[in-house]
Amino acid sequence: MPRNVSYKNFIFLALLIGIILIVMRFTNVGRVQVSPMESAIKDGLAPVQGLLMGVSKNLRNGFDSISSLGKLSEENKALKDEVANLQGQLYLQEELKQENARLKDLLQYQDQFKSNFNFKVAAVIGRDPGNWFGMVTLNQGSKNGIAKNMPVVTSLGLVGRVVAVSPNTSQLMLITDPHSGVGAMVQDSRIPGVLEGITSGGGEARLIHVPKDTDLTEGQAIVTSGIGGTFPKGLPVGRIVGVSNEPTGLFRTATVVPFADLHRLEEVLIITTIYNPEILPATEGD
Amino acid sequence: MRALVLFLLIITALLLQSTVFTYLQVAGVKPDLLLMLVVFNGFLRGSREGAFLGFLAGLAQDIFTGNYIGLNALTKMAAGYLVGLAEARFFKESAILVSLFTMFVGVANQVLYYLLLYYLHVEVSPYYAVIQVIIPSAIYTGLLVPLSYWKFYSSNEEGWLRQRDY
Numbered sequence: 001m002p003r004n005v006s007y008k009n010f011i012f013l014a015l016l017i018g019i020i021l022i023v024m025r026f027t028n029v030g031r032v033q034v035s036p037m038e039s040a041i042k043d044g045l046a047p048v049q050g051l052l053m054g055v056s057k058n059l060r061n062g063f064d065s066i067s068s069l070g071k072l073s074e075e076n077k078a079l080k081d082e083v084a085n086l087q088g089q090l091y092l093q094e095e096l097k098q099e100n101a102r103l104k105d106l107l108q109y110q111d112q113f114k115s116n117f118n119f120k121v122a123a124v125i126g127r128d129p130g131n132w133f134g135m136v137t138l139n140q141g142s143k144n145g146i147a148k149n150m151p152v153v154t155s156l157g158l159v160g161r162v163v164a165v166s167p168n169t170s171q172l173m174l175i176t177d178p179h180s181g182v183g184a185m186v187q188d189s190r191i192p193g194v195l196e197g198i199t200s201g202g203g204e205a206r207l208i209h210v211p212k213d214t215d216l217t218e219g220q221a222i223v224t225s226g227i228g229g230t231f232p233k234g235l236p237v238g239r240i241v242g243v244s245n246e247p248t249g250l251f252r253t254a255t256v257v258p259f260a261d262l263h264r265l266e267e268v269l270i271i272t273t274i275y276n277p278e279i280l281p282a283t284e285g286d
Numbered sequence: 287m288r289a290l291v292l293f294l295l296i297i298t299a300l301l302l303q304s305t306v307f308t309y310l311q312v313a314g315v316k317p318d319l320l321l322m323l324v325v326f327n328g329f330l331r332g333s334r335e336g337a338f339l340g341f342l343a344g345l346a347q348d349i350f351t352g353n354y355i356g357l358n359a360l361t362k363m364a365a366g367y368l369v370g371l372a373e374a375r376f377f378k379e380s381a382i383l384v385s386l387f388t389m390f391v392g393v394a395n396q397v398l399y400y401l402l403l404y405y406l407h408v409e410v411s412p413y414y415a416v417i418q419v420i421i422p423s424a425i426y427t428g429l430l431v432p433l434s435y436w437k438f439y440s441s442n443e444e445g446w447l448r449q450r451d452y
Contacts, residue, residue: 017360019356020356020359020360021356021360021405023355023356024354024355024356024357024360024402024406025406027348027352027353027354027355028353028354028406037349038349038352041349041350042352045301045350048301049301049304049305052301052302052305052306053305053308055306056305056306056308056309057309059306059309060309125305126304126305127304127305127308128351129300129303129304129316129320129347129350129351130303130316130318130347130358131314131315131316131318131419131422131423132403132410132419133351133353135351135353137304164352171352178403178408178409178410179408198410198411198414198418199410199414199415199418199419200314201313201314201315201419201422201423202314202414202417202418202419203314263308263311263314
């Protein structure tokens with residue numbers, strides 16, 4: 001042991017690490033309820049997160065507009081000054097237009113499936129600060145009727161499920177989170193498998209345990225199978241972009257890219273009630 | 287004053303990482319702003335303070351995310367300690383050097399995190415872990431260092447982060 005580390009410090013450090021390792025185990029993602037302190041912190045920071053997300057969206061649109069201006073023709077360059085003056089208004093208009101289009105999509109989706117589900121629209125107000133887990137904070141909580149395990153979708157497809165709820169916010173686990181497991185199947189061949197997340201950063205998931213002799217090709221659509229009970233059958237999930245053999249040699253694995261852009265989520269639909277999961281209309285997801 | 291500024295920096299870094307940097311992801315990853323703070327502090331003040339701030343910053347991140355309380359506390363404490371070992375050995379004015387340290391410690395921090403994920407029964411393929419998270423996040427975080435290190439360094443020497451001698 002180095003001279004400058006006393007036995008007292010060493011014992012303190014060992015105790016600290018031991019306690020942390022135990023606490024870690026008891027604070028996993030599958031907990032039934034978050035503690036009152038965590039709940040208070042999440043709810044307290046929710047308005048700040050919401051505000052920062054709004055500002056970030058506007059900034060991104062601003063950067064996009066500026067970069068597109070650089071590609072305009074000479075004629076447009078002559079109008080640059082005027083454009084600069086109107087830019088502020090344009091950003092706002094563009095933002096409203098995009099928001100309108102997104103909400104319209106969600107509304108159409110709601111109308112299409114209103115005989116199957118009841119929805120609640122929620123806005124994304126924050127994400128996990130790290131790169132491993134795909135946890136997203138939504139601005140709807142138990143006060144709005146949100147409960148654990150409710151599926152979350154966009155008009156393009158499945159996004160994930162609610163894993164924790166506080167009075168004003170809820171935590172959404174994306175299907176790319178390494179904890180995530182979704183009963184899924186290949187839409188055309190009806191081959192079932194389990195769709196598990198890899199890492200949030202990668203933005204992909206894997207359909208595992210697919211028997212080796214089955215037809216699995218790039219481009220096939222994946223939908224939920226309804227097995228497990230959490231997700232209703234037939235929700236579009238993603239498309240196969242790669243197929244490989246599992247090390248055991250008995251199964252194959254397909255890499256799946258979700259239909260929904262999970263890196264750019266802004267509004268989502270939480271399915272609060274499922275009336276009849278067996279009569280979902282056929283859908284390709286995109 | 288120093289403690290208050292560090293506390294505010296931790297909260298700001300957490301909020302930025304969970305909001306603004308969602309729109310500034312490169313190769314699917316966000317930079318680890320908290321790790322940057324821990325590296326700066328450890329590099330300028332040594333292992334003891336590096337580990338202490340690493341523990342506090344990591345704990346704040348764990349409480350903020352609400353899962354696996356202690357996971358980031360432990361990994362960032364180790365990162366702070368590790369970078370603090372270099373405190374007396376290197377030229378502190380070089381942002382490039384700190385950038386390289388941040389990348390190295392970023393990899394070490396994420397590798398420890400990855401090992402602890404196994405302890406928590408979260409299995410991620412090593413290939414995906416390295417390619418999708420460990421390498422890109424370490425590089426991204428390291429590349430942001432030159433933009434912010436000077437401010438932290440000058441504040442540590444002459445500003446609010448300076449330790450007052452009474």
